[in-house]
Amino acid sequence: MAGLAESGSNPDVDLLYDINGLAKDAPHWFDRVVEFVGEYGLLLAMILLVLGCWWSVRRRGAEDAASSVAALVWAPLAAAVAVLVNVPIRGFVERPRPFFDHQGLEVLVSGKTDYSFVSDHATITMAMAVGLFVANRRFGVVGIGVALLEGFCRVYMGVHYPTDVVGGFALGTAVALLLSPVAMALLTPVAKAVERSPRVGWVIRARGRSYEGQGSVVSGARGERVGAEERDLAA
Structure with missing residues (x-):
């Protein structure tokens, strides 16, 4: 991998220069926007997507709400596990950042001295997006789009090779x-236990949804009692 990076005649490096070259032609303010979005903004967007999906699942209160919330909890945990992996x-690949081996790159973020392969940002966003897709297809598709945009931004910023990003997506x-x-x-099972709890059950379902079924049972029992009392009076 490091050997490929040293040559400018391979598709990986060519694509790096093509994408990063866009930063040279773009206005300065646009590069600063991409810098913030690629470094922090899209990670925040993924967190907001997970929270938005949780709110939707909780408000809907479907029968599979507990399993959906469990999948949402897995999304950030999967990202954490992937970063640890x-x-x-x-450490094994030891691939330097592209700006150490290639001249003329427009590097939008300074201070990156760690190894390049694989991209943590691409790994985190794709792990969360796939975990989100397991919980909810609609939110998951949006999450995958965010992850792909994150990968593009990392190459645009000059801090990763395209294969660093692809490796992050795969991981x-x-x-x-x-x-x-x-x-x-x-x-x-943990989510189902939380759902049954009178104190923290709201994490899985909105309170109105939580007791909807119980309310129907109580109403039915009350109606039966009234009916029985009326029959006794008539007798």
Whole structure:
């Protein structure tokens, strides 16, 4: 991998220059926007997507609300696990950042001295997006779009090769999908226990939804009692 990075005649480096070259032609203010979005903004957007999906699941109060919330909890956990898995990968590959080996790049973020492969930002956003997709297809598709945009921004900013981003996407997807059955087996019972709790059940369902079924049972029982009393009076 590092050997490929040293040559400017491979597609990885060519694509790096093509995408990063857009930063040279763009206005300064636009580069500053991409810098913020690529470094912090899209990570925040992923968190807001997970929270938005949780709010939607909670308000809807469907029968599978507990399992959906469990999947949402797994999304950030998958990102954390994927980043931990990336630590030995980075140490093994030892690929320098592209601006150390290639001249003329427009580097929008300074101070990046750690290894380049694989991209933590791409790993985190894709792991969360895939975890979100497991919980809710509609929110998941939006999340995947955010992750793809994150990958583009990292190359645009001159801090990663395209293959760093692709590797991050692959790592995040693998961790989120392969460990999902185990995570769901562990998290779903916890979510169901929380759902049954009178104190914290609101985390899974809105309060009106939580007692909707119980209210119907109580109303039915009350109606039966009234009917029985009327029959006794008539007798």
